[in-house]
C-alpha cells in the first residue's frame with residue numbers, strides 16, 4: 742500500500758462520479774420527483790417536466806461519453822485489455838451499453854413526441870413511456886453498480 746495518489750485513481754473517480762450523477766438522477770426522478778408531481782396541475786406539470794428533462798438529459802449526454810472513455814481507458818491502460826479483467830467488468834460494459842441504448846431510445850423516441858405534443862393529455866402519454874424506460878434504466882444502473890462493487894474486493 743502506497744500513499745501516492747495515482748492517475749488511475751482519478752480516472753476511476755471520474756467514472757464513479759458519472760455513475761453517481763446518472764443513476765442518482767434517475768433514482769431521484771422516479772422515486773421522489775414523480776410521486777410528488779401529482780400535486781401540480783397538468784399544464785404547469787408538463788412545462789416543469791419539459792425543463793427537468795432538458796436539463797437532466799444535457800448532463801447525461803456528457804456523462805455517458807465520460808463513463809465509456811474512462812471505463813475503456815482503465816480496461817486497456819491499466820488492466821492490459823479484456824483478458825486482464827474479470828467477469829464483473831465484462832458484465833459492467835454490457836450493462837453500460839444497454840443503458841446507453843435505453844437512454845437513446847428515450848431521447849429519440851418518446852421525448853421528441855412529448856416536446857411536440859400540444860395537449861397535456863397527449864404529452865402525459867409520452868411521459869409515461871419515458872417513465873417506464875427510465876425506470877428500467879434505473880434498475881439496470883443499480884444492478885451495474887452492485888456488479889462493479891462485487892468485482893472490486
Ligand code: HEM
Nearest residue numbers: 760809812813815816830833834837882885886889890893
Ligand atoms: C463501457 C462501459 C464500462 C466500462 C468499460 C467500465 C469499466 C470499468 C473498470 C475497468 C472499472 C475498474 C474496476 C476495478 O478497478 O477493479 C470500473 C469501475 C466501476 N464502474 Fe464501470 N465500466 C463501464 C460502465 C459502467 C456503468 C454504466 C456503471 C454504473 C452505472 C459503472 C460503475 C462502476 C463503478 C461503481 C465502479 C467502481 C467499482 C470499484 O472499483 O469499486 N461502470 N468500470
